[in-house]
Amino acid sequence: xxxxxxxxxxxxxxxxxxxxxxxxxxxxxxxxxxxxxxxxxxxxxxxxxxxxxxxxxxxxxxxxxxxxxxxxxxxxxxxxxxxxxxxxxxxxxxxxxxxxxxxxxxxxxxxxxxxxxxxxxxxxxxxxxxxxxxxxxxxxxxxxxxxxxxxxxxxxxxxxxxxxxxxxxxxxxxxxxxxxxxxxxxxxxxxxxxxxxxxxxxxxxxxxxxxxxxxxxxxxxxxxxxxxxxxxxxxxxxxxxxxxxxxxxxxxxxxxxxxxxxxxxxxxxxxxxxxxxxxxxxxxxxxxxxxxxxxxxxxxxxxxxxxxxxxxxxxxxxx
Amino acid sequence: xxxxxxxxxxxxxxxxxxxxxxxxxxxxxxxxxxxxxxxxxxxxxxxxxxxxxxxxxxxxxxxxxxxxxxxxxxxxxxxxxxxxxxxxxxxxxxxxxxxxxxxxxxxxxxxxxxxxxxxxxxxxxxxxxxxxxxxxxxxxxxxxxxxxxxxxxxxxxxxxxxxxxxxxxxxxxxxxxxxxxxxxxxxxxxxxxxxxxxxxxxxxxxxxxxxxxxxxxxxxxxxxxxxxxxxxxxxxxxxxxxxxxxxxxxxxxxxxxxxxxxxxxxxxxxxxxxxxxxxxxxxxxxxxxxxxxxxxxx
Amino acid sequence: xxxxxxxxxxxxxxxxxxxxxxxxxxxxxxxxxxxxxxxxxxxxxxxxxxxxxxxxxxxxxxxxxxxxxxxxxxxxxxxxxxxxxxxxxxxxxxxxxxxxxxxxxxxxxxxxxxxxxxxxxxxxxxxxxxxxxxxxxxxxxxxxxxxxxxxxxxxxxxxxxxxxxxxxxxxxxxxxxxxxxxxxxxxxxxxxxxxxxxxxxxxxxxxxxxxxxxxxxxxxxxxxxxxxxxxxxxxxxxxxxxxxxxxxxxxxxxxxxxxxxxxxxxxxxxxxxxxxxxxxxxxxxxxxxxxxxxxxxxxxxxxxxxxxxxxxxxxxxxxxxxxxxx
Numbered sequence: 001x002x003x004x005x006x007x008x009x010x011x012x013x014x015x016x017x018x019x020x021x022x023x024x025x026x027x028x029x030x031x032x033x034x035x036x037x038x039x040x041x042x043x044x045x046x047x048x049x050x051x052x053x054x055x056x057x058x059x060x061x062x063x064x065x066x067x068x069x070x071x072x073x074x075x076x077x078x079x080x081x082x083x084x085x086x087x088x089x090x091x092x093x094x095x096x097x098x099x100x101x102x103x104x105x106x107x108x109x110x111x112x113x114x115x116x117x118x119x120x121x122x123x124x125x126x127x128x129x130x131x132x133x134x135x136x137x138x139x140x141x142x143x144x145x146x147x148x149x150x151x152x153x154x155x156x157x158x159x160x161x162x163x164x165x166x167x168x169x170x171x172x173x174x175x176x177x178x179x180x181x182x183x184x185x186x187x188x189x190x191x192x193x194x195x196x197x198x199x200x201x202x203x204x205x206x207x208x209x210x211x212x213x214x215x216x217x218x219x220x221x222x223x224x225x226x227x228x229x230x231x232x233x234x235x236x237x238x239x240x241x242x243x244x245x246x247x248x249x250x251x252x253x254x255x256x257x258x259x260x261x262x263x264x265x266x267x268x269x270x271x272x273x274x275x276x277x278x279x280x281x282x283x284x285x286x287x288x289x290x291x292x293x294x295x296x297x298x299x300x301x302x303x304x305x306x307x308x309x310x311x312x313x314x315x316x317x318x319x
Numbered sequence: 320x321x322x323x324x325x326x327x328x329x330x331x332x333x334x335x336x337x338x339x340x341x342x343x344x345x346x347x348x349x350x351x352x353x354x355x356x357x358x359x360x361x362x363x364x365x366x367x368x369x370x371x372x373x374x375x376x377x378x379x380x381x382x383x384x385x386x387x388x389x390x391x392x393x394x395x396x397x398x399x400x401x402x403x404x405x406x407x408x409x410x411x412x413x414x415x416x417x418x419x420x421x422x423x424x425x426x427x428x429x430x431x432x433x434x435x436x437x438x439x440x441x442x443x444x445x446x447x448x449x450x451x452x453x454x455x456x457x458x459x460x461x462x463x464x465x466x467x468x469x470x471x472x473x474x475x476x477x478x479x480x481x482x483x484x485x486x487x488x489x490x491x492x493x494x495x496x497x498x499x500x501x502x503x504x505x506x507x508x509x510x511x512x513x514x515x516x517x518x519x520x521x522x523x524x525x526x527x528x529x530x531x532x533x534x535x536x537x538x539x540x541x542x543x544x545x546x547x548x549x550x551x552x553x554x555x556x557x558x559x560x561x562x563x564x565x566x567x568x569x570x571x572x573x574x575x576x577x578x579x580x581x582x583x584x585x586x587x588x589x590x591x592x593x594x595x596x597x598x599x600x601x602x603x604x605x606x607x608x609x610x611x612x613x614x615x616x617x
Numbered sequence: 618x619x620x621x622x623x624x625x626x627x628x629x630x631x632x633x634x635x636x637x638x639x640x641x642x643x644x645x646x647x648x649x650x651x652x653x654x655x656x657x658x659x660x661x662x663x664x665x666x667x668x669x670x671x672x673x674x675x676x677x678x679x680x681x682x683x684x685x686x687x688x689x690x691x692x693x694x695x696x697x698x699x700x701x702x703x704x705x706x707x708x709x710x711x712x713x714x715x716x717x718x719x720x721x722x723x724x725x726x727x728x729x730x731x732x733x734x735x736x737x738x739x740x741x742x743x744x745x746x747x748x749x750x751x752x753x754x755x756x757x758x759x760x761x762x763x764x765x766x767x768x769x770x771x772x773x774x775x776x777x778x779x780x781x782x783x784x785x786x787x788x789x790x791x792x793x794x795x796x797x798x799x800x801x802x803x804x805x806x807x808x809x810x811x812x813x814x815x816x817x818x819x820x821x822x823x824x825x826x827x828x829x830x831x832x833x834x835x836x837x838x839x840x841x842x843x844x845x846x847x848x849x850x851x852x853x854x855x856x857x858x859x860x861x862x863x864x865x866x867x868x869x870x871x872x873x874x875x876x877x878x879x880x881x882x883x884x885x886x887x888x889x890x891x892x893x894x895x896x897x898x899x900x901x902x903x904x905x906x907x908x909x910x911x912x913x914x915x916x917x918x919x920x921x922x923x924x925x926x927x928x929x930x931x932x933x934x935x936x937x938x939x940x941x942x943x
Binding site: 038039040041042141142143168169170171172173174175176198199200201232238278279280281284285287288293294295296297298299305308309312 | 673674675772774799800801802803804805806807828829830831872873906910911913914917918921922923924925926927928929935938939942
């Protein structure tokens with residue numbers, strides 16, 4: 001297979017379960033790197049995952065996963081040796097130890113005994129499960145359990161890694177550890193990672209691309225940076241001392257610099273810079289003449305949440 | 320030497336996957352290891368069949384060595400003594416058959432205890448997702464779990480039987496056991512294998528129905544015991560001996576009688592063997608249906 | 618326990634009047650163990666009306682605290698007043714409080730509507746009243762279409778909405794929500810956050826725990842941070858950050874001509890380090906952000922460096938949390 005080709009390609013995918021039309025002409029090309037798979041509940045994410053794991057065949061349309069066709073019997077099991085899957089649920093028998101679990105699952109994928117042991121320890125190192133790997137899973141914290149589940153998905157060194165809600169139930173420290181691993185897999189280890197999550201801040205932090213699914217079709221796809229693209233001329237300003245400044249004084253200072261006020265609330269301002277300006281330098285003279293201090297400046301950016309909610313609302317409006 | 324550093328934590332896998340990785344065996348072995356994690360149940364379940372097997376082995380050994388001693392003196396007295404001994408200890412073949420039927424109960428205990436959680440636990444916590452996202456098919460999964468349960472039957476029934484058969488073979492003068500009563504060897508193997516196969520299927524079938532090991536345990540042991548009681552009772556009350564075929568024990572008595580040919584039966588074999596088929600097929604179908612559901616990522 | 622007079626009518630009236638300014642929760646030295654496992658060890662905190670976020674690592678005691686507050690658990694030491702009363706097994710207080718627990722405890726054979734109605738009836742509502750209120754609450758959590766289906770058929774997110782609905786159905790004055798957004802998709806999260814703000818605007822007080830700090834940040838400024846069963850910090854993120862003077866502040870600047878600006882800014886001793894992130898951005902660590910920003914204020918108009926953005930890097934809840942817990 002051509003190394004540059006996308007690991008997942010789908011055209012016109014349909015899947016029905018009885019009356020439920022789960023996928024409706026899904027078109028998808030997943031680029032390399034870390035990709036967020038988003039969508040409201042019931043959008044078809046689960047069906048897509050099953051299909052990518054070779055557990056399902058599409059009713060119509062074609063798909064290739066890691067260059068193989070899940071409709072061909074012989075390809076289906078091969079797909080699963082090249083895909084790693086981290087399920088959402090608990091999944092871990094309380095009595096098993098970390099190494100035992102990872103090594104057994106490695107052997108089930110087809111690794112030899114020696115390879116399975118070597119790989120198990122390597123991926124456990126990678127997932128930062130130190131001596132805990134020799135203890136039964138029942139003593140693990142939620143964060144350790146999640147990292148163990150990630151380790152088992154990596155034991156056979158898959159090209160494509162599917163992560164289903166990997167930060168569920170984690171506290172901030174555990175979440176950051178997990179997200180660092182997810183980001184590293186995509187950016188430094190050359191894996192294609194498909195991250196399914198409801199937590200959009202996680203996606204903003206780790207993913208280069210997003211795919212938004214709704215009612216069985218892709219509604220939005222693109223680079224995170226582009227979708228949340230900054231508008232350099234509109235700036236959010238955090239200040240100190242703005243509450244003391246009268247509206248008139250602020251107006252006057254803004255007018256002098258040719259800056260338009262959009263909103264003002266407490267210590268926060270949103271302003272529009274003059275169309276010909278190439279930087280926010282002018283705001284400092286505004287601050288000086290109005291008598292407040294600037295503590296932060298950020299070009300206005302759409303959050304992924306806004307993009308998501310708008311897209312979903314549009315589709316619903318159209319339906 | 321050329322200086323180099325190797326600081327990467329994640330390394331790509333350069334090797335090859337095995338062409339025939341024996342997945343069922345890997346799966347079975349992981350189930351068996353989990354079974355032995357708790358020492359006390361293993362001790363309680365394995366001690367009685369072991370003691371029993373040793374007792375029978377000693378008995379068989381004594382029978383041959385005493386017969387040899389008595390026989391070496393010759394004369395009428397010796398023949399009389401030999402027949403008295405035979406009456407007291409029975410044929411070796413009869414002993415083996417007796418042993419197999421007795422150990423079957425120990426095997427039932429061990430297989431239900433260790434097998435009850437095999438699928439129920441997977442279902443409760445969703446471990447099936449970890450298996451079916453790998454090149455593990457439904458057949459591989461069932462075969463792996465089945466071998467795991469069967470292992471405990473082999474340890475408590477087949478292995479002890481082999482021990483006794485070996486003792487008899489080696490202790491008998493001039494391989495007389497093999498020559499005269501050798502037929503009992505395939506008979507015993509068939510009986511033990513059938514019991515292990517049927518009980519393993521039953522335990523797994525019921526384990527796949529529920530999400531708690533304890534419930535599966537009660538279900539599988541209970542269904543055997545309760546149906547036995549019901550079958551016996553109902554057969555008495557309605558005077559329909561055919562109803563006895565509902566009991567797994569009765570069905571296996573029929574199999575044993577057919578194989579070893581040492582007992583009269585009521586009713587006839589056919590009905591009982593039909594019962595046996597039902598005891599195998601119903602759990603097997605349940606198992607197939609449930610595992611099919613588990614294969615799909617939820 | 619203090620010897621308060623039994624509720625004489627006049628005392629009752631005075632109590633209600635005072636309630637406007639009274640804190641919702643007053644906890645003093647609260648402790649609660651499960652055998653030898655610590656849930657809360659010595660928590661002292663006062664929570665005023667409004668929305669309050671409750672944050673802490675796993676096992677910090679958030680859920681234990683919430684269960685004590687709603688009267689499900691009795692603290693083994695310390696004193697606790699909720700709306701001025703002892704909450705443990707206090708039936709009168711139940712009607713003023715709503716609780717959305719973390720545990721997934723619904724009756725699968727009841728419909729969502731029956732479930733909420735049933736709980737309202739147990740709480741003492743009349744039949745007709747309960748039916749209407751249950752319907753209203755389920756509409757507020759956007760379950761109007763599914764409310765007559767059995768809970769057993771619901772997805773995780775829908776079950777979570779039912780739990781929220783039962784917590785608000787009787788229009789309580791004070792609502793305790795333990796991780797209310799878990800399992801919800803982004804659309805539902807947005808709807809629930811809007812609902813929480815609405816409830817607060819209508820005068821209810823809310824105590825909300827969450828792991829996703831980012832989400833609390835949009836709801837409320839007021840954070841209570843618990844750790845190892847004790848109060849670790851409280852206040853707005855900015856206030857808490859200002860108290861952590863031992864950690865130098867990180868300031869990130871992006872500008873078209875960043876090198877001369879960075880050099881000019883780094884002349885004073887408060888700058889501990891400056892690191893180039895790329896050709897246009899530098900990350901400073903400063904022990905005196907006020908002085909640093911004052912210099913910047915002088916330098917920008919004088920040198921026109923083409924400033925694009927200025928960020929106090931760690932003024933978000935997550936960074937503050939890390940400083941405090943690590």
